Amino acid sequence: MIRHASTLxxxxxxxxxxxxxTAGGQVLDLACGAGRHARWLASKGFRVEAVDRDGVALxxxxxxxxxxxxxxxxEEGPWPYQGRHFDGIVVTHYLYRPRFHLLLEALNPGGVLxxxxxxxxxERHGKPSNPDFLLRSHELIGRVExxxxxxxxxxxxxxxxxxAVVQRICAVKGHSTKIRLPA
Numbered sequence: 001m002i003r004h005a006s007t008l009x010x011x012x013x014x015x016x017x018x019x020x021x022t023a024g025g026q027v028l029d030l031a032c033g034a035g036r037h038a039r040w041l042a043s044k045g046f047r048v049e050a051v052d053r054d055g056v057a058l059x060x061x062x063x064x065x066x067x068x069x070x071x072x073x074x075e076e077g078p079w080p081y082q083g084r085h086f087d088g089i090v091v092t093h094y095l096y097r098p099r100f101h102l103l104l105e106a107l108n109p110g111g112v113l114x115x116x117x118x119x120x121x122x123e124r125h126g127k128p129s130n131p132d133f134l135l136r137s138h139e140l141i142g143r144v145e146x147x148x149x150x151x152x153x154x155x156x157x158x159x160x161x162x163x164a165v166v167q168r169i170c171a172v173k174g175h176s177t178k179i180r181l182p183a
Contacts (some may be wrong), residue, residue, distance in 0.1 A: 009161070010040040011092055013116045017152065017170040018088070019182040020112045021046065025087025028106065031074060031094035035061045041090070042066040051080065074099065081106050088112045095133050104147050107173040113148065114170050115140060119155060121165035140169040148173050151181065 038050035058069040123129035148171035
């Protein structure tokens with residue numbers, strides 16, 4: 001199977017903020033798809049759990065050091081991370097609002113949430129175009145406010161790796177002024 005280069009290259013948003021996660025920490029790559037972030041994070045020494053409903057995609061991650069996989073339906077099935085906590089959670093190109101609060105619950109205090117997905121306006125570029133899968137303006141800020149310190153936030157149109165309208169946030173669970181920004 002040949003994959004487009006953008007499906008193998010990790011997001012620059014993820015690579016920029018991953019150094020905020022505790023070195024060697026436990027990281028959840030939620031709805032990991034082909035595993036581009038899980039592979040990259042594992043190569044940086046993080047202990048990664050990659051979860052997705054696509055068992056075939058997960059099989060391709062077999063044998064990667066520091067990487068475990070879990071096949072689960074994150075929307076219809078039971079929440080597989082009840083009682084588990086992570087030093088970092090990475091989510092890209094995925095949105096399921098009813099369980100967003102569970103992501104914040106699964107973060108350790110000081111844990112880092114790195115989230116990047118599509119928002120309203122993306123429909124002019126193709127899929128996703130269903131409002132259920134598109135964030136509203138400033139929605140990610142509203143979802144983490146009160147629980148996290150926002151480190152960085154962006155929303156708007158991007159051209160790379162393809163034209164899209166996105167929203168992205170990096171937030172640390174808890175309230176701290178002692179966070180060292182990555183270079």
